[in-house]
Amino acid sequence: MENNVLIDVKNVSMYFPIFKGLIRKHKIADIKAVDRVDLSIDRGETLGLVGESGSGKTTLGRCITQLLTPTSGEIFFEGVDICKMKKEDLRLRRQGMQIIFQDPFDSLNPRMSAFKIVTEPLIVHTTTRGQGLVSRAVELFRLVGLDPGMMNRYPHEFSGGQRQRLGIARALAINPKFIVCDEPISALDVSIQAQIINLLEDLQSKFDLTYLFIAHDLSVVRHISHRVAVMYLGRIVEVANRDDLYKFARHPYTVALLSAVPIPDPEVEATRERIILKGDPPSPINMPPGCNFHKRCSLCTDICRKEAPRLREIGHKHLVSCHLA
Amino acid sequence: MEDTISQGETKQWSQFREVFRRVAKRKTAMLGLIIVILFLILGLFAPLIAPNNPLEHSLQHMLAKPSIDHPLGRDELGRCILSRIIYGARISLMIGLIVISIGILIGVPLGIISAYYGGKTDFIIQRFIDTMLTFPGILLALLLIAMLGVGLQNVMFAVGISTIPIYARLSRSSVLSIMGRQYIEAARSIGASDSRIILHHILPNSLSPIIVQSTLHMATAILWAAGLGFLGLGVSPPTPEWGAMLNGGRQYIRVAYHVATFPGMMIFITVLGFNLLGDGLRDALDPRLKI
Amino acid sequence: MDSLLQIKDLRVYFHTDHGLVKAVDGISYELREGEALGIVGESGCGKSVGAMSILRLIPTPPGEIVSGAIIFKGKDILKTTEDEIRNIRGNSIAMVFQEPMTSLNPVLTIGYQICEAIALHQNMTKTEARQETLKLLKMVGISDAERRINDYPHQFSGGMRQRVMIAMALSCNPKLIIADEPTTAVDVTIQAQLLEIIKELTTRLKTSVIIITHNLGVVARYVNRMVVMYAGRIVESGTAHDVYSKPSHPYTVGLLASVPRLDKPRDSRLIPIDGQPPNLANLPPGCAFYPRCSFRMDKCSKERPELRPVEVGHFTACFADLNTYGK
Numbered sequence: 001m002e003n004n005v006l007i008d009v010k011n012v013s014m015y016f017p018i019f020k021g022l023i024r025k026h027k028i029a030d031i032k033a034v035d036r037v038d039l040s041i042d043r044g045e046t047l048g049l050v051g052e053s054g055s056g057k058t059t060l061g062r063c064i065t066q067l068l069t070p071t072s073g074e075i076f077f078e079g080v081d082i083c084k085m086k087k088e089d090l091r092l093r094r095q096g097m098q099i100i101f102q103d104p105f106d107s108l109n110p111r112m113s114a115f116k117i118v119t120e121p122l123i124v125h126t127t128t129r130g131q132g133l134v135s136r137a138v139e140l141f142r143l144v145g146l147d148p149g150m151m152n153r154y155p156h157e158f159s160g161g162q163r164q165r166l167g168i169a170r171a172l173a174i175n176p177k178f179i180v181c182d183e184p185i186s187a188l189d190v191s192i193q194a195q196i197i198n199l200l201e202d203l204q205s206k207f208d209l210t211y212l213f214i215a216h217d218l219s220v221v222r223h224i225s226h227r228v229a230v231m232y233l234g235r236i237v238e239v240a241n242r243d244d245l246y247k248f249a250r251h252p253y254t255v256a257l258l259s260a261v262p263i264p265d266p267e268v269e270a271t272r273e274r275i276i277l278k279g280d281p282p283s284p285i286n287m288p289p290g291c292n293f294h295k296r297c298s299l300c301t302d303i304c305r306k307e308a309p310r311l312r313e314i315g316h317k318h319l320v321s322c323h324l325a
Numbered sequence: 326m327e328d329t330i331s332q333g334e335t336k337q338w339s340q341f342r343e344v345f346r347r348v349a350k351r352k353t354a355m356l357g358l359i360i361v362i363l364f365l366i367l368g369l370f371a372p373l374i375a376p377n378n379p380l381e382h383s384l385q386h387m388l389a390k391p392s393i394d395h396p397l398g399r400d401e402l403g404r405c406i407l408s409r410i411i412y413g414a415r416i417s418l419m420i421g422l423i424v425i426s427i428g429i430l431i432g433v434p435l436g437i438i439s440a441y442y443g444g445k446t447d448f449i450i451q452r453f454i455d456t457m458l459t460f461p462g463i464l465l466a467l468l469l470i471a472m473l474g475v476g477l478q479n480v481m482f483a484v485g486i487s488t489i490p491i492y493a494r495l496s497r498s499s500v501l502s503i504m505g506r507q508y509i510e511a512a513r514s515i516g517a518s519d520s521r522i523i524l525h526h527i528l529p530n531s532l533s534p535i536i537v538q539s540t541l542h543m544a545t546a547i548l549w550a551a552g553l554g555f556l557g558l559g560v561s562p563p564t565p566e567w568g569a570m571l572n573g574g575r576q577y578i579r580v581a582y583h584v585a586t587f588p589g590m591m592i593f594i595t596v597l598g599f600n601l602l603g604d605g606l607r608d609a610l611d612p613r614l615k616i
Numbered sequence: 617m618d619s620l621l622q623i624k625d626l627r628v629y630f631h632t633d634h635g636l637v638k639a640v641d642g643i644s645y646e647l648r649e650g651e652a653l654g655i656v657g658e659s660g661c662g663k664s665v666g667a668m669s670i671l672r673l674i675p676t677p678p679g680e681i682v683s684g685a686i687i688f689k690g691k692d693i694l695k696t697t698e699d700e701i702r703n704i705r706g707n708s709i710a711m712v713f714q715e716p717m718t719s720l721n722p723v724l725t726i727g728y729q730i731c732e733a734i735a736l737h738q739n740m741t742k743t744e745a746r747q748e749t750l751k752l753l754k755m756v757g758i759s760d761a762e763r764r765i766n767d768y769p770h771q772f773s774g775g776m777r778q779r780v781m782i783a784m785a786l787s788c789n790p791k792l793i794i795a796d797e798p799t800t801a802v803d804v805t806i807q808a809q810l811l812e813i814i815k816e817l818t819t820r821l822k823t824s825v826i827i828i829t830h831n832l833g834v835v836a837r838y839v840n841r842m843v844v845m846y847a848g849r850i851v852e853s854g855t856a857h858d859v860y861s862k863p864s865h866p867y868t869v870g871l872l873a874s875v876p877r878l879d880k881p882r883d884s885r886l887i888p889i890d891g892q893p894p895n896l897a898n899l900p901p902g903c904a905f906y907p908r909c910s911f912r913m914d915k916c917s918k919e920r921p922e923l924r925p926v927e928v929g930h931f932t933a934c935f936a937d938l939n940t941y942g943k
Contacts (some may be wrong), residue, residue: 052803053774065514094516107507111529120525121515159892170511189658190830194874194888201885216804219833223876223886246878260808262833263879264872266856269837276812277805 005076006178006210007064009039012073014059018285031284033059034070035234035292038311043177046204046211048225048242050218050257054284055231061180061214065099066090077178095125098171102183104163108155114166115151121173140169144199161192168199172207180212185220197224218261222246227317230254233284233292236311240318250314250325252297291323299324347609354605360598367411368418377405379412379565388581398583401573402563406584409565410591416566417547417595420481424546425539427485432492433535437523439493440500450493457490463549470558477560484549488542495538499531533610537603544599551592567592620791620824621647621670626684628662628669631677635897639665639679641848644923649791650822652815654839654856656829656871660893662848663828667794671709672701689791707737710785712778714797719781720769726753726780727765730787737788752783756813775806782813792824799834811838832875836860841929844868847894847904850923854930862939864932866909903934911936 014034017027034056041047051057062068064075066082074081082093098121101107108117118140119133128136141148144165155163164184171179181200185193201224203209215221221228222242229239230251238251249255259275277296288295294304303323311321348354367374377395383403391398397406439450460468462484469483503509504527512522547567553559554568562569567588574584628640640662647653655663668674670686672693686693688709693701705711713719721729730752731745740748746765753761756779769777778798785793795814799807815838818825827839835842835856842859844852844867852865863869870889891908900906903916915935923931926939 091516099514101507103507107511109508109526124517191889194886219876219878260804261878262837264832264836266836266860268879276808
């Protein structure tokens with residue numbers, strides 16, 4: 001069982017300090033973007049990470065890929081703690097771990113041809129050159145459903161969905177094991193989103209890929225993930241298998257989140273129960289003690305105000321961070 | 326599943342052609358482009374175009390009015406003004422290119438390093454730039470000339486040095502805005518080294534403001550060289566430099582205005598041309614281009 | 617219910633470097649008092665341009681309202697003077713924009729901006745306007761309104777800014793509110809709050825609403841009738857109930873099939889719509905959806921389909937009869 005875990009996140013926190021003062025800067029507080037998170041991802045599975053803005057899901061994604069170095073904690077990739085690695089070793093490790101970014105316009109260098117973009121990982125990590133690069137590029141283009149004849153075009157000549165395919169091709173170039181998908185479809189039109197989701201699924205089964213799928217759209221996450229983790233203000237509040245989460249959600253935030261997602265069916269909508277959260281999320285700077293959700297929670301009790309709950313298992317692979325679950 | 330592209334999107338523009346198209350739309354920019362091209366032709370092909378030897382003097386013909394042999398007349402030493410103007414273009418071209426090269430080759434890397442590495446490096450380089458900028462450009466140039474002596478090389482060197490801080494600032498702000506883009510993060514996530522990121526990702530995308538600035542700077546460089554030449558601090562005689570020619574013809578303006586007027590006009594037209602082109606390029610290379 | 621707004625064959629074209637873009641190419645619909653209408657479509661379908669035309673907010677070079685009529689309370693807005701339309705904006709017709717960040721002036725307090733809207737259109741003293749503002753802020757759920765009325769936009773979160781926008785929109789008791797993607801820039805839980813506020817207030821005050829969105833779920837929850845747009849044209853219209861249960865245009869069918877749903881058991885595959893979004897500067901003759909349509913026939917590439925009734929109050933712009941294909 002241990003060997004099946006590809007990514008193991010242990011007690012990771014990412015704090016951004018806030019300084020005040022002009023001459024002698026002193027720290028007045030921390031923004032706790034990610035606060036003591038534990039997470040593990042098995043080989044071949046898709047873990048969905050949902051949360052709203054400020055939940056820390058994007059920051060966590062960046063910590064896992066080491067675009068940010070966590071303030072504390074350990075992240076094991078194939079058994080090795082990548083937070084403690086030297087820069088050069090880390091660069092090599094990157095071969096196994098790639099990212100697909102959110103913005104199909106901004107994540108591609110506008111002055112590089114599609115061919116160059118897609119083959120850059122090969123240039124950085126392998127000795128493949130010349131014809132070898134071209135054949136690999138053709139292969140990658142075909143894999144993501146793009147016409148190899150467009151290789152010499154520039155990003156602005158592709159549509160949004162096609163650019164995202166380029167980003168996927170780039171991520172696949174050096175056969176990674178693990179791909180972090182950071183909101184890969186939020187910037188795309190609805191009719192194109194489905195194309196990309198299907199593509200990601202196909203690639204996963206073809207190459208036995210492991211995905212961390214970060215998104216705020218619950219319907220999409222439910223569709224593509226095997227397990228789902230819900231984040232709120234830097235902490236994980238619930239983790240469960242996809243179907244368990246949607247049928248048996250236990251954390252009040254998860255329940256509210258699920259009820260807030262509108263379903264494209266007026267009949268169903270008319271009969272659904274709606275839980276409207278009151279208030280706004282507190283600022284991540286001055287977080288109240290206790291459970292970070294208690295101010296908006298309708299079930300809040302005394303203990304919730306004082307003590308922060310820990311993630312505990314309440315069912316098969318179903319973890320919740322709530323005193324009342 | 327193969328994606329097919331709908332008809333409108335298959336045009337294969339190169340970015341260069343798109344830029345040219347945008348420039349061509351503004352008549353002033355086109356005028357600037359034409360002037361600049363003429364200037365370049367004059368400068369590059371001077372020996373083939375000039376009708377006479379620019380250095381050959383003939384005192385008996387001093388201040389001669391325009392004639393068929395000498396379409397713009399002769400100057401105070403009887404030399405052909407047209408030929409001197411054409412060779413003068415060559416001098417100005419050379420001055421301009423060297424000045425810009427110094428500015429770019431030193432200023433741009435400074436700006437890039439400053440922006441990319443940030444922190445202390447940025448702080449130190451920026452203070453250095455600030456110091457250079459406290460001197461008005463021409464004062465700095467004069468200062469350097471005072472230290473190094475007059476002469477063409479020193480003029481170019483001095484003016485070149487004084488343009489370094491401008492390019493450094495420009496490239497720094499350009500790089501800073503690029504640093505936040507996702508494709509830089511993507512390059513990092515692939516495992517690209519710093520040098521690769523700078524050369525392949527940052528540099529190509531930060532060139533636009535530098536191109537615009539260099540075009541405008543050509544104009545400035547030519548003007549400064551002319552100004553210094555006019556003050557007698559630039560090239561040494563008998564080199565046909567427009568500013569020096571202006572100086573030479575100054576005292577004869579009442580009797581033989583052509584001696585000073587034609588070089589003066591050339592300075593004006595050339596500087597105008599580069600400015601118009603630079604403005605046109607600035608608009609054409611606007612980020613609205615979505616490239 | 618009386619008819620409040622009628623759009624008749626509206627055409628809005630843009631003159632761009634790349635040719636003539638037919639952003640809105642002949643749309644017609646009607647809105648009654650107290651009704652909530654949803655305009656659904658993806659980016660570039662013309663839904664925002666259509667809405668902005670109602671208030672004549674289209675920049676006139678390069679845009680141009682080529683033809684059509686927009687009849688509001690019996691008068692054709694396209695033919696009124698600039699003064700008259702300014703009187704309508706913010707007063708009888710109010711708009712809530714997508715980006716609360718950029719639609720509020722950062723250097724003025726919220727209170728000032730709302731009072732300004734009130735003072736512009738109603739005869740009130742400063743004190744009265746301020747009282748009215750406080751009332752509005754409380755109505756949209758900003759609890760300590762007395763303190764927050766003096767805050768600046770940057771001191772509010774995204775969701776609260778959007779609420780301020782709604783308060784501003786309501787300040788002059790408009791007959792119609794146009795909400796252009798009001799929830800795209802905010803989180804799902806805030807989105808739920810905002811839409812509930814809009815719904816509750818408009819039901820109580822009998823205001824009509826046009827909600828422009830690409831989110832099929834939002835439309836299902838909050839509107840009575842809806843209109844689906846593609847490439848500047850209306851392809852289907854009807855009550856939300858009818859359109860969702862009997863989608864009669866291939867595009868609507870495609871959209872519904874490609875969106876994952878929380879309540880249905882997980883199907884093995886989503887069924888995406890093939891192909892690419894249309895190029896508005898270069899539309900094919902005939903039906904704009906032809907290149908991507910799985911029901912297409914020869915006729916569709918030559919003739920542009922007009923809206924025809926499928927059942928009472930339910931129209932589609934398609935030559936094929938989808939209901940005979942079954943679902």
